[in-house]
Amino acid sequence: MTKARKTSKTTAIPSEGLRIDIGISEKDRAAIVKELSKFLADSYTLYLMTHNFHWNVTGPLFNTLHVMFMDQYSEEWQALDEIAERIRALGHYAPGTYAQYASLSSIAEPKNVPDATEMVQLLVKGNEAVAKTARAALKRADEADDAPTADLLTRRLDVHEKNAWMLRSLLQ
Template sequence: MSINIGISDSHREQIATGLGRLLADSYTLYLTTHNFHWNVTGPMFNSLHTMFMDQYTELWNSLDTIAERIRSLGHYAPGSYSQFAELTSLPDVPVVPPKAMEMVATLARGHETAARTARELFDLVGEANDEATADLLTQRLAVHEQTAWMLRALLEE
């Protein structure tokens, strides 16, 4: 059945592609955050371990929302490690986990990157009058920008 939701085929495809990049960034950031939750050490262990759990839980819950928006636009959501590795803007983490404050800095940079990835789509979704995707992007931006700020605050002396 053809899709007729008031967004052109071309716009739906371009938006789905951009959301696929956001999904890949979000999944990569989720994996990194969960990795750091497991492997953090040092004097701030308890607070960082708990904070990372809150962050990876929020990221995990966002993945379904992003993927389902891609599906609503009539496209398949990326879902394999190889697809995510190809689409993400984020580097993979080293095999040996970094020290606690480098973990914090890595996650701050990751949230800033995800915010930029989301922000890149606004012109396109505005042109397509895709308010549902604009709303999703606004929500994701708020989370990524606030989380990046909180992580940066930990790095101040």
């Protein structure tokens, strides 16, 4: 029986053949991956919260919120793969367990099922948290001249800022 190998959030892939030579140093790639791992954790936590709220929303805005939450979690789900694949392209393993996400995420999960208004408030805060995490990662990517990561993060920022605006509009 082989022992499972533990990997940290920024564990580099062992060199097996060709070294990665994309014009970004290993040190810079590791720093970018550290930030992308936090971004992936926040994104996954927000995805899970949004899906949970989709299942459990009640009240007069049920249909509106149920559909809106589904649109948002479906889009978020697709983005998770792109983020993880960018981490892999930079030569590191992507975090992929609940324990890793819990230790990396800046988003606190609710302890119970909130009412519809609180769900919206929590999702506004969650989208804003993801945007802040994206900005920190974007700064690191820009410093290393990592255009593909910067592009990914810029696109994600647009989505999360728009989601926060739309959700916030429901509270006014």
